[in-house]
Amino acid sequence: MKAYSQDLRDRAIDLHENEEYSKGKISRLLKVGYQTICEWVRRYKKTGDYSSKQHLVKGRKAKFTDKQAILDYIAKNPDADGIEIRNALAPELPMSTFYDTLRRLEITYKKRAKIQTKIRKQQG
DSSP, X not given: OOOOOHHHHHHHHHHHHTSXXXXXXXXXXXXXXXXXXXXXHHHHHHHSOOSOOTTSOOSOOOSOOXXXXXXXXXXXXXXXXXXXXXXXXXXXXXXXXXHHHHHHTTOOOOOOOHHHHHHHHHHO
């Protein structure tokens, strides 16, 4: 649903505060729902802000955002897998959340399988 314009909100508050129109009359005059007018007036009286709250919050807040810490850990521990990185940096996060974090931070890395590493060490 599209938000009402700030100009319309300003007119509604002005009519209520300066012209002393009732909320019901403002609702009918501006063709805006009564509950909407009540909400604008309530927010205006409480905080002074009656602007649109649409698009202020998008999605959930990221639980881990330190990209540089991940890159530093990978640089120091090139053979570390995702579980080791998560355990070192954010042990409280579920693995799925940590993998989502890596994807969101655009961190991709391929590790040699630990078995291949062991075989190479034994051969070398």
